[in-house]
Amino acid sequence: MCKLSLSQFLLNAVQKKEAVTTELSPLLMDIAQACKAIALAVSQGALQGTMGSLNSQNVQGETQKQLDVICNDIFIANTSKSGLVAGMVSEELADIYLPPQPSSASNQYLLLFDPLDGSSNVNVNISVGTIFSVLSCPAGITQPQIHDFLQAGKHQICAGYALYGTSTILVLSTGHGVNGFTLDTEAGEFYLTHPDMQIPAETQEFAINMSNYRYWPAPMQEYINECLQGESGNRHKNFNMRWVASMVAEIHRILFRGGIFMYPADSKAPHGKLRLLYEANPMSFIVEQAGGAASTGFQDIMEVMPTSIHQRIGVIMGSKNEALKTVSYYEQGR
Numbered sequence: 556m557c558k559l560s561l562s563q564f565l566l567n568a569v570q571k572k573e574a575v576t577t578e579l580s581p582l583l584m585d586i587a588q589a590c591k592a593i594a595l596a597v598s599q600g601a602l603q604g605t606m607g608s609l610n611s612q613n614v615q616g617e618t619q620k621q622l623d624v625i626c627n628d629i630f631i632a633n634t635s636k637s638g639l640v641a642g643m644v645s646e647e648l649a650d651i652y653l654p655p656q657p658s659s660a661s662n663q664y665l666l667l668f669d670p671l672d673g674s675s676n677v678n679v680n681i682s683v684g685t686i687f688s689v690l691s692c693p694a695g696i697t698q699p700q701i702h703d704f705l706q707a708g709k710h711q712i713c714a715g716y717a718l719y720g721t722s723t724i725l726v727l728s729t730g731h732g733v734n735g736f737t738l739d740t741e742a743g744e745f746y747l748t749h750p751d752m753q754i755p756a757e758t759q760e761f762a763i764n765m766s767n768y769r770y771w772p773a774p775m776q777e778y779i780n781e782c783l784q785g786e787s788g789n790r791h792k793n794f795n796m797r798w799v800a801s802m803v804a805e806i807h808r809i810l811f812r813g814g815i816f817m818y819p820a821d822s823k824a825p826h827g828k829l830r831l832l833y834e835a836n837p838m839s840f841i842v843e844q845a846g847g848a849a850s851t852g853f854q855d856i857m858e859v860m861p862t863s864i865h866q867r868i869g870v871i872m873g874s875k876n877e878a879l880k881t882v883s884y885y886e887q888g889r
């Protein structure tokens with residue numbers, strides 16, 4: 556079998572002018588390198604004694620795990636030296652981060668990331684991931700400020716995630732479909748294993764944290780009620796449920812077999828739980844590029860104009876027909 560490496564794939568994409576430029580390509584290789592190093596750090600956690608929690612909290616008041624901070628440092632170390640990234644936003648950093656020596660490269664990017672998604676799962680050996688989003692740095696800006704990062708998700712030029720599961724897989728899109736690359740740990744290279752990933756439009760599987768049911772708005776309760784009624788209810792079909800508590804793992808499953816993933820804004824978390832800039836937006840980009848849909852319940856996620864870098868948002872995304880069906884409950888409930 557002739558395997559296509561990530562670097563060869565990116566070279567082909569540059570030649571085909573698929574939104575991959577000679578600047579974006581090395582940035583994506585740096586991100587791949589970061590994910591490779593994070594995969595190793597996560598797998599070595601118990602051996603290195605890094606599975607515990609820290610006494611610190613991140614800017615959102617969540618207790619940081621040792622690996623949250625380690626993975627954040629790894630991601631920054633691997634992506635900040637090329638001179639291609641003018642500034643970064645991370646879940647684990649309160650403020651924006653500017654690499655020490657921004658270069659004069661003509662194409663400068665902004666990089667937004669969740670270094671370790673699902674970190675509550677890390678010490679119980681359940682899949683975790685890394686999520687990233689790439690925006691253009693406004694022309695002429697070498698020292699970006701907060702407002703430069705506040706771009707709607709539709710302006711992303713690239714987004715993706717790495718899932719550290721039974722294998723390490725890197726899934727990315729530059730706006731020309733979605734492709735998945737599996738890490739060959741012996742060769743140390745990512746190879747294209749899942750070209751042109753597509754989410755089935757129909758599904759009978761939902762993912763939501765049911766323990767929050769009492770906090771949800773009426774349309775979400777109504778939607779789930781009808782799923783639970785199965786064949787004898789309005790939907791006339793039985794539904795299955797999954798909840799990994801790692802968004803990356805849920806979305807990856809949905810890319811394979813369809814499904815809908817929801818973390819709605821509710822009375823407990825009035826602005827939602829997931830973060831817009833480095834969780835909801837990049838995952839929406841991937842989902843929509845794979846033929847799915849992504850909404851807050853009130854508007855398309857990628858249309859939301861951010862107002863702060865750690866802003867939270869309600870999330871409904873996955874198989875197109877089911878996501879639109881859920882949104883229709885919100886429209887009727889308004």
Ligand code: AHG
Nearest residue numbers: 669671672673674675764800801802
């Ligand atoms: P993070 O570990 O980066 O804070 O994100 C965890 C997120 C997301 O991955 C997952 O879907 C959700 O939190 C799980 O939330 P619950 O623990 O409330 O189920």
Ligand code: MN
Nearest residue numbers: 669672673834
């Ligand atoms: Mn996360």
Ligand code: MN
Nearest residue numbers: 646669671672
């Ligand atoms: Mn995280």
